[in-house]
Amino acid sequence: MDWAMGDEPHIRVELRSDPNYLAGVRQLIAGVTQRIGFDEKSCSQVALAVDEALANVIRHGYGRECDRPIWVSIWTAPADSASGAYLRVVIEDEARHVETCDLKGRDLDDPQPGGLGVHIIREVMDEVEYAKRSPRGMRLTMIKHAPRAAGSASAEG
Amino acid sequence: MHDAALPVRIDSRDGATVLAPRGDIDMSRAPAFREHVRRAIQSGPTRVVIDLSEVEYMDSSGLATLVEAMRNAKQAKTELLLCGLHQKVLAIFEIARLHQFFKIVPTVEDAVSSA
Numbered sequence: 001m002d003w004a005m006g007d008e009p010h011i012r013v014e015l016r017s018d019p020n021y022l023a024g025v026r027q028l029i030a031g032v033t034q035r036i037g038f039d040e041k042s043c044s045q046v047a048l049a050v051d052e053a054l055a056n057v058i059r060h061g062y063g064r065e066c067d068r069p070i071w072v073s074i075w076t077a078p079a080d081s082a083s084g085a086y087l088r089v090v091i092e093d094e095a096r097h098v099e100t101c102d103l104k105g106r107d108l109d110d111p112q113p114g115g116l117g118v119h120i121i122r123e124v125m126d127e128v129e130y131a132k133r134s135p136r137g138m139r140l141t142m143i144k145h146a147p148r149a150a151g152s153a154s155a156e157g
Numbered sequence: 158m159h160d161a162a163l164p165v166r167i168d169s170r171d172g173a174t175v176l177a178p179r180g181d182i183d184m185s186r187a188p189a190f191r192e193h194v195r196r197a198i199q200s201g202p203t204r205v206v207i208d209l210s211e212v213e214y215m216d217s218s219g220l221a222t223l224v225e226a227m228r229n230a231k232q233a234k235t236e237l238l239l240c241g242l243h244q245k246v247l248a249i250f251e252i253a254r255l256h257q258f259f260k261i262v263p264t265v266e267d268a269v270s271s272a
Contacts, residue, residue, distance in 0.1 A: 044248075055183070058184065120216075120217055
């Protein structure tokens with residue numbers, strides 16, 4: 001990896017827990033992933049995963065209160081970096097602590113309204129880690145690597 | 158929180174009610190979408206068609222609205238069909254493994270005329 005936990009994020013956004021701002025964050029994520037070389041499908045799916053993570057904070061963490069803080073921090077590496085193009089997103093809040101073992105997707109064999117967000121996040125992102133912040137709040141770290149095209153390492157010239 | 162409005166065109170075609178929402182359906186707009194769908198099913202048509210051809214993005218809030226709609230439609234003995242799904246939206250159904258839970262057809266014409 002080209003980053004360390006202490007590194008300053010390349011982008012850091014603070015937003016209120018208002019669902020009306022989800023569209024803006026999706027556009028940011030889609031724009032950044034496109035710029036570092038993700039294909040169109042990956043751009044939209046990563047934007048979806050971040051949207052789901054933020055919606056979960058608003059819905060479950062803050063109980064739909066719309067004036068609480070959420071921080072989105074982003075690190076990127078371009079395609080020509082040692083590890084290839086990747087995006088790391090950290091979402092932090094000041095909501096109540098949740099036991100990380102409770103943060104799993106629901107059974108998909110029994111379609112129910114709701115409970116899909118965590119499943120989508122885990123399905124789309126390569127690495128997903130929930131942790132408790134001190135003294136309160138949760139931190140979700142998500143990493144997505146761009147799919148490497150066959151022969152891309154030697155295609156640059 | 159104030160929920161965002163969602164423009165929805167509503168038509169009647171051959172006994173079916175056709176709902177055509179326009180724009181992204183995410184957590185801010187899902188409540189408005191849910192209300193439109195609920196009213197359409199409650200009005201008692203034999204078939205409700207949701208035309209998603211003008212929806213380029215949907216998150217799990219939109220999916221949840223549709224799962225709930227499917228359950229309500231079954232209870233009301235109304236057939237619910239989806240049509241016009243963009244590839245990006247269909248991909249979300251596939252990630253959630255819901256593409257086989259719904260009856261999905263290509264166009265409104267297919268949905269209205271399907272037996």
